[in-house]
C-alpha cells in the first residue's frame with residue numbers, strides 16, 4: 672500500500688498528469704499501415720493507441736509492427752503497406768486504467784509500460800497517463816514532502832559493535 676501522505680501529494684490534481692484524448696496521436700483499425708507509418712513518423716512515438724470511429728479503445732500499434740511487415744518482403748516498397756490494415760497487426764490492450772486516482776495500480780503498471788490508456792467504464796478512450804508525467808509528480812513529491820509533512824525517522828535498534 673502507498674503511504675497516505677505520499678498518495679495525497681502524488682494525487683493532487685489528477686488532471687495534471689493525464690494527457691487528454693484530444694492531443695493523443697492515434698490511428699483507427701481500418702487505416703492502412705502506410706497511413707499508420709506516416710502518423711508514427713510524424714509524431715515520433717514508437718507506440719500509439721488504436722481507436723474505433725466511436726472512440727472506443729481497440730488496441731495499440733507499435734512502429735515495429737509496421738516495420739516488421741515492411742521488411743518481410745525483400746525490396747518491398749512502402750506502397751505495399753497499403754494492402755495491410757492496422758487491425759491485421761495491432762496488439763491487444765492488456766493494461767489500462769479507468770480511474771486516474773488509482774495510483775497504486777498506475778505506479779505498478781508504469782514500471783513496465785511507458786504509458787497507460789485511460790478509459791471510461793464503456794472502454795471509451797479518455798487519454799493516456801505516461802511514465803514521464805508521473806515522474807514529474809514524483810519529483811514534485813520529493814521536493815515538497817517536508818513542506819507539508821513532518822517526516823521523522825522511526826527509532827531503530829542500532830547493532831552493537
Ligand code: AMP
Pocket residue numbers: 690694695696697714716717718719720785786799801802803804
Ligand atoms: P513519455 O513518457 O512522454 O516519453 O511518453 C511515453 C509514451 O507515451 C510515448 O513513447 C508514446 O508511446 C506515448 N505518448 C506520449 N504522448 C503521446 C501523445 N501525445 N500521443 C500519442 N502517444 C503519446
